[in-house]
Amino acid sequence: MRVLLMGNPNVGKSVVFSRLTGTDVMVSNYPGTTVEFTRGRIRVGAEEAELIDVPGTYTLEPISDAEMVAARMLKEGDVVINVINATNLERNLYLTLQLLEKNVPVVVALNMWDEAKHKGIRIDVKKLERLLGVPVVPTVALTGEGIDRLVAEIPRARTQPLKLTEPGRWRKIGSIVKQVQRVSHRHHTLSERISDITIRPETGIPIAILIMVGMFLFVRLIGEGLSTLVMSPLFNSYGVLVKGLSGMLGQGNLIHDILIGRLVGGDIDFIQSMGLITTGLFVPFAVVLPYVFAFYILLGLLEDSGYLSRLGVLVDTGMHRIGMHGLGMVPMLLGMGCNVPGALSTRILETRRQRFIALTLLGVAIPCTAQLAMIFGLLGPYGVAPLIILFATLFLVWITLGLLLNRMMKGQSPEMFTEIPPYRRPHMGIFLKKLWMRTKSFLFEGVPFVLLGVLIANLLYSLGIIGVIGEVLSPVVVGLLGLPPEAAAALVVGFLRKDVAVGMLIPLGLSAGQLIVASAVLVMFFPCVATFAVFLKEIGIKDTVKASLVMMATAISVGTILRLLLQGLLEVLVVVILAVVAVYIGMGGKERKTRWSPLA
Amino acid sequence: MIVLRRLLTELREGESGKVVQVYGGAGLQRRLAVLGIRAGKKVKVVTSQPFRGPMVLEVEGSQLAIGHGMAWKILVEVED
Numbered sequence: 147m148r149v150l151l152m153g154n155p156n157v158g159k160s161v162v163f164s165r166l167t168g169t170d171v172m173v174s175n176y177p178g179t180t181v182e183f184t185r186g187r188i189r190v191g192a193e194e195a196e197l198i199d200v201p202g203t204y205t206l207e208p209i210s211d212a213e214m215v216a217a218r219m220l221k222e223g224d225v226v227i228n229v230i231n232a233t234n235l236e237r238n239l240y241l242t243l244q245l246l247e248k249n250v251p252v253v254v255a256l257n258m259w260d261e262a263k264h265k266g267i268r269i270d271v272k273k274l275e276r277l278l279g280v281p282v283v284p285t286v287a288l289t290g291e292g293i294d295r296l297v298a299e300i301p302r303a304r305t306q307p308l309k310l311t312e313p314g315r316w317r318k319i320g321s322i323v324k325q326v327q328r329v330s331h332r333h334h335t336l337s338e339r340i341s342d343i344t345i346r347p348e349t350g351i352p353i354a355i356l357i358m359v360g361m362f363l364f365v366r367l368i369g370e371g372l373s374t375l376v377m378s379p380l381f382n383s384y385g386v387l388v389k390g391l392s393g394m395l396g397q398g399n400l401i402h403d404i405l406i407g408r409l410v411g412g413d414i415d416f417i418q419s420m421g422l423i424t425t426g427l428f429v430p431f432a433v434v435l436p437y438v439f440a441f442y443i444l445l446g447l448l449e450d451s452g453y454l455s456r457l458g459v460l461v462d463t464g465m466h467r468i469g470m471h472g473l474g475m476v477p478m479l480l481g482m483g484c485n486v487p488g489a490l491s492t493r494i495l496e497t498r499r500q501r502f503i504a505l506t507l508l509g510v511a512i513p514c515t516a517q518l519a520m521i522f523g524l525l526g527p528y529g530v531a532p533l534i535i536l537f538a539t540l541f542l543v544w545i546t547l548g549l550l551l552n553r554m555m556k557g558q559s560p561e562m563f564t565e566i567p568p569y570r571r572p573h574m575g576i577f578l579k580k581l582w583m584r585t586k587s588f589l590f591e592g593v594p595f596v597l598l599g600v601l602i603a604n605l606l607y608s609l610g611i612i613g614v615i616g617e618v619l620s621p622v623v624v625g626l627l628g629l630p631p632e633a634a635a636a637l638v639v640g641f642l643r644k645d646v647a648v649g650m651l652i653p654l655g656l657s658a659g660q661l662i663v664a665s666a667v668l669v670m671f672f673p674c675v676a677t678f679a680v681f682l683k684e685i686g687i688k689d690t691v692k693a694s695l696v697m698m699a700t701a702i703s704v705g706t707i708l709r710l711l712l713q714g715l716l717e718v719l720v721v722v723i724l725a726v727v728a729v730y731i732g733m734g735g736k737e738r739k740t741r742w743s744p745l746a
Numbered sequence: 747m748i749v750l751r752r753l754l755t756e757l758r759e760g761e762s763g764k765v766v767q768v769y770g771g772a773g774l775q776r777r778l779a780v781l782g783i784r785a786g787k788k789v790k791v792v793t794s795q796p797f798r799g800p801m802v803l804e805v806e807g808s809q810l811a812i813g814h815g816m817a818w819k820i821l822v823e824v825e826d
Contacts, residue, residue: 204780233807346793562800563812565811
């Protein structure tokens with residue numbers, strides 16, 4: 147038997163799913179969290195059944211990709227658990243009626259039952275059950291209330307032959323809602339007041355800036371704090387052990403070279419040694435993990451509170467100019483944690499064009515936390531100025547490239563169209579589970595790549611391949627970017643893992659200016675292999691190649707300009723600014739089209 | 747009491763109106779209808795972002811954001 151979980155976006159299908167199956171899935175408070183079908187197993191009576199969490203849809207008409215997929219999925223399901231939001235019966239019942247019209251057995255989970263009560267909404271469940279002709283179970287998926295009953299009702303799922311026209315559907319919904327729902331008057335709640343403040347531009351934009359700056363400072367502070375106060379001391383004690391092991395093994399043999407790596411000044415250097423149990427463990431656990439952890443705490447809070455949708459509204463106008471709409475902010479923000487989930491979440495955007503632009507901009511200008519943590523370590527000793535230059539460069543590239551892609555690519559981007567979920571206090575259990583899932587995915591999916599990256603870096607050095615690569619790439623690396631030839635090895639390892647690549651810059655003894663150029667190029671020139679795989683899956687080989695070419699061209703040209711600027715060629719700066727202004731004005735002119743008015 | 751017909755984009759923050767008609771294809775009409783924007787429904791403007799940005803509307807006690815271009819295809823009746 148195959149059971150489908152279907153319902154409007156953001157009604158809690160994934161929470162119900164994880165309650166029913168005991169599987170961990172990503173849950174947030176914004177429409178479009180689930181972009182893939184998640185499968186799990188449940189026990190219905192004596193039988194084992196497959197449960198599928200279908201991404202949210204409003205209708206079964208093939209309007210958007212998501213809806214087409216949902217309609218197709220429906221043909222393969224034996225029973226549907228239709229999760230509906232008790233605080234918005236009218237909107238949710240539309241899909242319910244359409245499901246009934248498809249002649250598939252349905253059980254309704256009337257979710258967010260507690261929130262409806264708080265809002266002063268009373269629903270007569272018995273009557274609703276009678277009017278729909280299928281079982282209706284009130285649930286609070288967050289706490290698990292009603293979930294047992296829901297499972298018990300699955301065998302009693304029923305079909306209800308209906309044939310309705312669109313106006314007929316609305317009439318029926320109107321009559322049902324009138325008969326089963328009573329709404330008592332209530333005042334503007336505090337959360338609604340906060341909602342108003344955070345979504346109105348005059349107050350919302352300053353608040354958004356404060357939140358972003360606050361986030362940055364928090365990640366920096368907590369990341370650095372955990373790294374230097376907790377992890378580094380641990381590794382210092384561990385270092386003594388490894389030193390002993392190094393003595394036992396004796397230098398100059400393969401095992402020592404691979405496990406411990408090169409000794410720097412007769413001692414182990416956790417960043418430069420490039421051994422599997424030295425650098426291979428130090429980079430992911432002592433440098434990256436603290437930052438990843440700090441970032442995911444904040445991301446979880448932003449997602450679960452409902453703020454992301456509001457941020458999307460505030461940045462929508464700007465995002466349109468670079469070929470997306472406000473929800474394009476979601477992949478960018480998720481991508482700051484790790485580009486892989488960021489790239490997957492581009493499915494929140496409707497069209498292929500938007501997704502291509504989002505993926506390219508994500509790959510070019512959004513460094514992941516792992517890479518950032520290493521960059522902080524690399525540039526930190528030179529004060530804040532290099533960091534500011536780096537971020538300003540990335541931001542400018544993000545905008546300029548977006549403007550250009552939006553202008554060059556055919557087609558237009560659809561407008562934003564989304565529900566704004568109410569603010570909710572993040573649920574502790576869900577918040578912690580998500581934090582753990584993300585940390586786990588770093589540990590089990592990220593760390594192996596770090597180890598592989600370290601191993602390859604190590605082999606490049608010890609086998610002397612580094613010289614060959616340096617020679618081959620020297621026209622670009624030395625000629626254009628002004629870096630020593632050895633920096634080419636970092637670019638190569640960057641394909642695999644960018645944090646390791648940043649670490650490889652440390653022994654090169656670069657100047658502050660060179661460090662900025664090198665880290666900027668490393669961020670931009672290519673997505674890491676894990677992200678690349680998602681690119682292939684999402685947009686296919688042809689567009690992935692296109693996106694990669696754009697990235698490489700951007701990395702090399704911006705890197706060269708940055709180098710010239712940092713060498714004090716001010717006149718170049720002036721020319722670039724003038725060019726950007728000219729391009730921008732040129733585009734502004736094109737956007738002012740006359741509009742047809744329906745009233746004319 | 748005078749009843750005026752205006753485009754939704756002409757409403758100011760805090761104003762509300764009753765939907766008369768949505769100008770657009772069947773797809774747009776249905777998308778809007780499902781989220782509560784259909785003839786006879788009351789719509790309140792929560793905010794309207796500058797530079798033809800999206801509008802945030804309150805319909806049936808919940809909020810949604812729609813692009814300026816969509817809002818501009820919605821005709822409402824406002825009591826004056």
